[in-house]
Amino acid sequence: MLAAVLVAGCHGVKQVVPTDTTDYSEAPDATEIQEPPTAPRRTYTVMNFTGEVEGLSVSGQLRIAQDSAMWLTVTKYIEVARGLATPDSVWLRSPLLGIDRGADYGDLRQRLHRHISYNDLQTLALADDAEERISQLARQLGFDATVRITRREQVPALTFPYNKPKQ
Numbered sequence: 001m002l003a004a005v006l007v008a009g010c011h012g013v014k015q016v017v018p019t020d021t022t023d024y025s026e027a028p029d030a031t032e033i034q035e036p037p038t039a040p041r042r043t044y045t046v047m048n049f050t051g052e053v054e055g056l057s058v059s060g061q062l063r064i065a066q067d068s069a070m071w072l073t074v075t076k077y078i079e080v081a082r083g084l085a086t087p088d089s090v091w092l093r094s095p096l097l098g099i100d101r102g103a104d105y106g107d108l109r110q111r112l113h114r115h116i117s118y119n120d121l122q123t124l125a126l127a128d129d130a131e132e133r134i135s136q137l138a139r140q141l142g143f144d145a146t147v148r149i150t151r152r153e154q155v156p157a158l159t160f161p162y163n164k165p166k167q
Contacts (some may be wrong), residue, residue: 043154051147053138062125070121087118099154112141 017037045064050057060074072083073151091102108116124133131147 043156045131046151046153046155047125047149048147048151049147051145053143053145055144064122064125067122070125085118085121 036091043066045066047062048059049062050059052058056076058074058076058080060072062073063071067087070083070085072081072085073079074081080096081092081099083090083092085091088102089102090108093100103111105117124130124137127133128133133150134147135145
């Protein structure tokens, strides 16, 4: 009976012959394949801070990509303000305070009556005495503010591998 089941089961089996005629003899040797060059690893300087502006205590974070951009977030239970500084412009948004504007450094120079550039902002934020210098600048601009940097560290940027799609 077992022999009858085996013969009946094998009766419908067809032989499959591969039809791939690709010549693999010209394929490159595995030792010749090179990985694509990777971009240099970018790091960010992240500064967490607390401060007091006009008697209101706030906290926030400043992320700096060297010579590229600075992102600022200020919170007091919820996000109070968000800012972005690039080498050509500055943008500040605060729905709570009704602020949503951008300006280039020429406009800032006219409004603040002082020379200011992206490099000045970056140098100010990365200085060893940044707390004192930022607090002093805020007072010169008419704000009663004190800044304390609670943590400063270098973190790698998030990177995702990307392979160019084959055509």
